[in-house]
Amino acid sequence: MSAAEPSVTPELALYEREAALAAWQRLRGVGARHVTVIGPPGVGKRAFVRHVAVAGDASGPVVVTSTHRLGVPGEHLLELSPLTLPEPGASAAEIAQATAVRCLLRAARAVDPTLAVVEHNASDWLRICRLVDGLPGALVAVASRLRVLTLGQLADRLRPSEVLSPTGPLAALAPAWLDAVRHLTPDGRAALRSLAALPDAILPDTAEALVRSGVPLDVLTELRDASLLRRDGERLRVFELAKAAVWQLSETPSGDGELRQAAVLLGDLCRDRVSRYTRGAELAALRWMQMEQVNLVAAWDGLVTPAGDCPAGVEGAAWQLASALVVVHSRYDAGASPRALTRVLRFAEAPERLERAPLQALGWLARCLYDLRDVERLERVVWAASERAPRDPGVIWAQACLASARNEPERLDVLARQAVEAARAAGELFWEARSWAFCVLAATARGDWRDGRTSGQNGVRCAEALGSEVGLCMMLPNLVFVCARLGERRDARVHAERAFFNADRCADRRTYATTLANLAYVELDWDDLPEAEGLLRRALAIHLQLGLPDYASLTEVSLAQVLALRGDAALVEDHLDRAERRLDGAHFDDDLAVTELRAASVRADLCEARHDWAASLGHVQRALGAVDPHVGAEERLPLLGRVMALSHVLGDPNAASIAARDGAALAARCVNPHPRAAWEVLATLGATEGDWPNCAKRLAFLARVPLTGAPATEGGELAYHSSLAIRAAVDLVWYHLGDARRADVVAWACDPAGEAMVLSHDGSRFRPPGGTFVDLSHRPALVRLLTLLADARSAPRPRPLTEDALVAALWPGEKMLQAAATNRLQNALSLLRKSGLRDHIAFTGEGYVLEPKGQLLVLPEDRPALRRR
Structure with a gap:
């Protein structure tokens, strides 16, 4: 009984x-x-x-x-099973609804009716329920202590050394738990001692590991029959109070044999979890590792000394445990204890130990060192792995990590594609997906956004085939960024929604913030400054909470750019100063370089707004000189274009020519198709040299969408929006041209094929489809007539204009006979038709309409405002 x-x-x-x-x-x-x-x-x-x-x-x-x-x-x-406990990472509302918490709350309100589960104490309620295993009798017993103890104090009193002591909160239950342990067979007590020293999850296949370590399988049944283990889904868990009973009986593992047995079992657990991580069940594996990281760190401290030494016979288990700690660190940043991570790195320093390490452990160690940009240690790990299995996809991926850490984009591209091929040959979707991520990185480094999009889509397909939500978290933000650079707003938003969903499921806040920042680039491209500002502020808040100075600085500079476009100069300087202060805590040279470059670009924008051209040029040149070796063409080419433009404004054609030729040389080294920034520089170079055919051709590569007009139609027709790349190119060329040629350049950018009808903002100049510009500025009546017809054509509901309406608008206040008015209108229409609109002005029976064979493009009133990231 x-x-x-x-x-x-x-x-x-x-x-x-x-x-x-x-x-x-x-x-x-x-x-x-x-x-x-x-x-x-x-x-x-x-x-x-x-x-x-x-x-x-x-x-x-x-x-x-x-x-x-x-x-x-x-x-x-x-x-009878214990009551249900909340899942790890549950919200306060979910914790309050858990059966165990409701039971504890009901018992606690008997002694203090004011108690409630709220946001600031939900974790304490959860902790108490877990420490007493959700047992109703234990919950009632500990609830009585809440009359004198706070929730946090009570949770501290539930540690194994005290909870079942004669004066502990569960002293009434202590005899039953202690008797349950005492009545075990010697083999059962030995097995329980080993299990009590481990994280509290045992999978079914771990029973085989227990048998291999010398414990008969029927002993596990004995522990289950004694109610010392409970079933939790597919696994068995040791009751926390059973661990406390082992502690009270002073039956903690002490001998080398028991320590070795516990280490072998723990190594099998970690190997199984990391293997599941690479086979698509990574979300469950990550949750287990995150939930158990305190136990993992404690186990590591028990196995490995501060000097990095471990007992003979447990080195393999230590490597498996190191892999689990590194995986947690790679997905949750500071999730693993920094002290434990330092010990892992010290443990891996011995060359002879690296030679004996499992390849999987070396791969994860390489990922950790890549995140830390510890190139020296990364070289040793990659060398050790390459000596043993040079064609293994994980090893080639580690070599790509090293190339990226060394800032070698060409070698990174080669190794990433070799890793993809090796992973395909081995059927390793996990490594293929991560290799595609490096392909995206290599493509963006050389400004090949289309190849980056293709690589990103391939990576997403691999992650989907693997069922890898963490892989999707890794790939989707990259796709959002690439779509932002390509101006594909709708696709970027679709990818962002998927990234947000997967980041929430994986509790990956860094991915969530990165996606917010990348989506802000899309909204910035489309001039939705309030939306871009809101996205960047949310991303900045998350980066600061996670303690990521590199990401926070880059996001703060982007926010400063948005504020500069809105004209908030004081706030811009404040954000730039904060970003530069945070750079002192940055770890990565490439992120630091890009942040400094963009900050200088924003300051140059502020100087241009004050017409301080010399100061603006100084900011741009200093940025180029300081960070040129660290960044790719997509960052440098626009700045070279600015040097050209500003040098022309300052009357220094030699400096402009040098910058143009440097930009052209850099663009020539880019892959085909050239990035947009390369075409901007090449178009400007053509304009500088008076090579208008080549200038038009290069602008045509930029003109994937027209410059101005209405939003994209649902039918998928050619979308209208203000493309940053086109505006930048036109703005740069604008400096070189007189008024007579500017409309030509804008028309080239808007309509490279010459199939649209182009009209100036005031109607004084037009270009019929396939024709040349016609100047009507000396005929005011014709200008008004063409403007009226164009306005009616561009209205949300195009309508014909009657003869009476046209006469009243063209000659307001004049009294004319009907015949005279009709004759006068027909003369004006005849002159317009003779000017090149013969096939584009029609009478429908209800009135006159402008019917161009292609689109109607209305040019902006002034030169487009220059926007840059």
């Missing part, structure tokens, strides 16, 4: 007991004569029996409560 349990009220006795009640009715229905209600001490066995037992029912079964099965003939078991 079980020992005395704390009193569980009838209401609490029925919490989450629907399945047990149904099982009881089934046992009565089949005529069971002997029922043993089993469960750990404190689960509420007696309260349950008092509820279901019927007084004087001689036909009912004999009911016994016990912590273990009795093994008598005809025995039927009815097991």
Whole structure:
């Protein structure tokens, strides 16, 4: 019979007991004569029996409560399980709804009615429920302590060394738990001692590891029958109070044999979890590693000394544990203890140990060192892995890590594609997806956005085939960034929504913030400054919470750029100053260089707004000189274009020519198709040299969308928006041209094929499809007539203009006979038709309409405003 349990009220006795009640009715229905209600001490066995037992029912079964099965003939078991606990990472609302928490709260309000589960104390409620295993009797017992202790103080009193002590919160349950351990066989006690030293999850296949370590499989059954293990889905967990009982009996692992046995089992656990991570079940594996990271760090401290040494025979287990710690660090930044991570790196320093390390462990260690930009240690790890398996996809991927850390984009591109091929040959979708990520990085480094988009899409397909949500978190923000550079707003938003969804599922806030920042570039391209500002502020807040100075500085500079475009000069300087202060804590030279470059670009914008051309040129030149070796063409080419433009404004054609030729040489080294910035520089160079055919051709590469006009149609026709690249190119060329040629350049940018009808903003000049510009500025009546027809054509609902409406608008206030008015209007229409619009002005029966064979493009009133990232 079980020992005395704390009193569980009838209401609490029925919490989450629907399945047990149904099982009881089934046992009565089949005529069971002997029922043993089993469960750990404190689960509420007696309260349950008092509820279901019927007084004087001689036909009912004999009911016994016990912590273990009795093994008598005809025995039927009815097991009571602990109450459901919240999942790791649950919100305060989810914690409050968990059955165990509701049970604890109800018992606690009996001593303090003001208690409640709120945001600031939800973690304490969860911690208490976990430490007492969600057992109703234990929850009732500890709730009585809340009359004098706070939630946090009570949780601290529930540590294994105190919870079952004679003066501890669960002293009433201590005899039952201690007896359950004492009554085990010697083999059972030895197995429990080993399990008590490990993280509290054992998967079914881990039982095989237990057998390999010398513990018979029936011992695991003994522990389960003694209610010292509980089933949690597919795995078994050691009760926290069972661990406390082991502690009270001073049966912690002490001998080398027990330590080695525990280490082998722990190594198998970590190897299984990391293997699941690479096979698509990474979300569950990550949650386990994140939940158990405190235990993992404690186990590491027990296996490996501060000097990086470990006992003989447990080095393999230490490597598996190191892999788990590195995976947690790579996905949750500072998730693993920095001290433990330092010990992992010290443990891996010995060359002979690297030679014996599992390849999988070396791959994860390379990822960690890449994140830390520790090139010296990364070289040693990659060399050790390459010596053993040079064609392994994970090893080639590690070599790509080294190339990226060394800022070798050409070698990175070659190695990334070799890793893709090796992963495909080996059928390793995990490494293929991560290799495509490096392909995206290499493509963006050389400004080949289309190849970057293709590589990103391939990586997403691999992650989807693998069922890898973490892989999608890695790939989708890259696709958002590439689509932003390509001006593909709709696709970028679709990818961003998927990235947000997967980041939420993986609790990956860094991915969430990165996606917000990349999506802001899209909104900036489309001149939605309020939306871009909101996205960047949200991203900045997350980066600051995560303690990422590199990302925070880059995001703050982007925010300063948006504020500069809105004209908030004072706020711009404030954000730039904060970004530069944060650069002192930055780790990565390439991120630091890009941040400095963009900050200088924003300051140059501010100087241009004040018409301080010399100061603006100085900012741009200093930025180029300081960071040129660290950044790619997509960052340098626009700045070279600015040097050209500003040098022309300052009357220094030699400096402009040098910058133009440097930009052209840089653009020539880019892959085909050239990035947009390369075409900007080449177009400007053509304009500088008076090579208008080549200038028009190069601008045509930029003109994937027209410069101004209405939003894109649902039918997928050619979208209108103000492309940053086109505006930048036109703005640069604008400096070189007189008024007579500027409309030609804008028309080239808007309509490279010459198929549209182009009209100046005031109607004084137009270009018919396939023709040349016609000047009507000396004929005001024709200008007004063409403007009226164009306005009617561009209205949301195009309409024909009647003869009376045209006459009244063209000659307001003049009194004319109807015949004279008609004749005058027909003369004006005839002159317009002779000017090149013969086939584009028609009479529909209701009135006159402008019907160009292609599109109608209205040029901006002034030169486009220059925008840069």
